[in-house]
Amino acid sequence: MTPHLCPDLEVLFAELEEGEGPALDHAAECEACSAVLEEHRLMENDLYRLADPLPPPTLVASVMARVAAEPIPQRREVWSGVAILLTSLVGGLGYLLMNDQALGRFGTGVASFVVEGRLFAEGILSGAHALWSTAGLAVATTLAFLLLTSLLGLKRLAGNVPTPSEA
Amino acid sequence: MAEEAPPLPWKADVQAARRGDPSAFESLVRSVQRPVYGLALRLLQREAEAAEVAQEALLRAYQNLHRYDDSRPFDLWVLAITRNLCLDLLRRRTKVKTEELEPMKEVLPSGDVSQLERAIATEERQSLEEAMATLSAEDREVLALYYVQKRTTKEIAQVMGCAPGTIMARLFRAREKLRKKMTPAPEEAAR
Ligand SMILES: [Zn+2]
Numbered sequence: 001m002t003p004h005l006c007p008d009l010e011v012l013f014a015e016l017e018e019g020e021g022p023a024l025d026h027a028a029e030c031e032a033c034s035a036v037l038e039e040h041r042l043m044e045n046d047l048y049r050l051a052d053p054l055p056p057p058t059l060v061a062s063v064m065a066r067v068a069a070e071p072i073p074q075r076r077e078v079w080s081g082v083a084i085l086l087t088s089l090v091g092g093l094g095y096l097l098m099n100d101q102a103l104g105r106f107g108t109g110v111a112s113f114v115v116e117g118r119l120f121a122e123g124i125l126s127g128a129h130a131l132w133s134t135a136g137l138a139v140a141t142t143l144a145f146l147l148l149t150s151l152l153g154l155k156r157l158a159g160n161v162p163t164p165s166e167a
Numbered sequence: 168m169a170e171e172a173p174p175l176p177w178k179a180d181v182q183a184a185r186r187g188d189p190s191a192f193e194s195l196v197r198s199v200q201r202p203v204y205g206l207a208l209r210l211l212q213r214e215a216e217a218a219e220v221a222q223e224a225l226l227r228a229y230q231n232l233h234r235y236d237d238s239r240p241f242d243l244w245v246l247a248i249t250r251n252l253c254l255d256l257l258r259r260r261t262k263v264k265t266e267e268l269e270p271m272k273e274v275l276p277s278g279d280v281s282q283l284e285r286a287i288a289t290e291e292r293q294s295l296e297e298a299m300a301t302l303s304a305e306d307r308e309v310l311a312l313y314y315v316q317k318r319t320t321k322e323i324a325q326v327m328g329c330a331p332g333t334i335m336a337r338l339f340r341a342r343e344k345l346r347k348k349m350t351p352a353p354e355e356a357a358r
Contacts, residue, residue, distance in 0.1 A: 013339055043346055046295045047314035052205025056218050059204065063196050063225045064189065072187035073232040 177241035209311040210253040224249040246326045298348035306341035
């Protein structure tokens, strides 16, 4: 036996995982290391024979009873889509209105809307995307159209009427 | 056009469950209930708590189904939810009382056990379970996922949210601790 030459256990097991290496070669010759490997092999055999215990037979029924009281997951998806859509629209509207104070004229307002509108078109798209995958496409389109129309109306108003700071 | 990716057996059920088909979700629950409960019991070591956590984890899976990326294995996703709930509970438990964890009384299923499973339930297996029960939750978890559930280190890394290399090292350390517990008189010559 040559204890001072024995490899680190972590190295030995790493090589065992790979299937070859100098530490394994050493173990083949060394009584102490062979004993460790044999012990390890036996323990692994036992570990592999362990099985997950069976869950209580009532588990599935209990889960399903609670699931029945929950809203359908896709509903949430639709509502989160609507929430994203509304948030982006309100955000976009606020952004446009605020910037509009600096741009006095309606024409410039429209021009800026075209440019900045991209930001909010992205918002609409992200919201609409959630709805697109669901059956709510028609709802989304109508909603977006209504909101856009009212937004454009507001935009026009904001463009024509002087803002309080200008008055 | 042939799909490169392997088939995702859970995908159809997930999509149907999202549309509100309860039987689709039920079949998902059936497919994962055993590993989910098994992991919870290994971590919590109390049957009543494990059953409760398993139930909660499956309910949360349902509630968050719209957030789940169905290109990832469904079972690993639910196992990650289960694990987080268990760790929360363990944290609360140690906060409430710094009591020594009771070793698992009975991990073998009481009813519905096949003759073969009964035969495997040897004295050695009992003592292995006992030795495992004295390890830390972290060690039990990695051993249970690797040996009992036969997960790869990559899969375990997904459940535990860390690098696969970390799992290998953790597995080694857990195995070493277990080996020492299983060996009454450790041979110092190997060192
Ligand atoms: Zn040696």
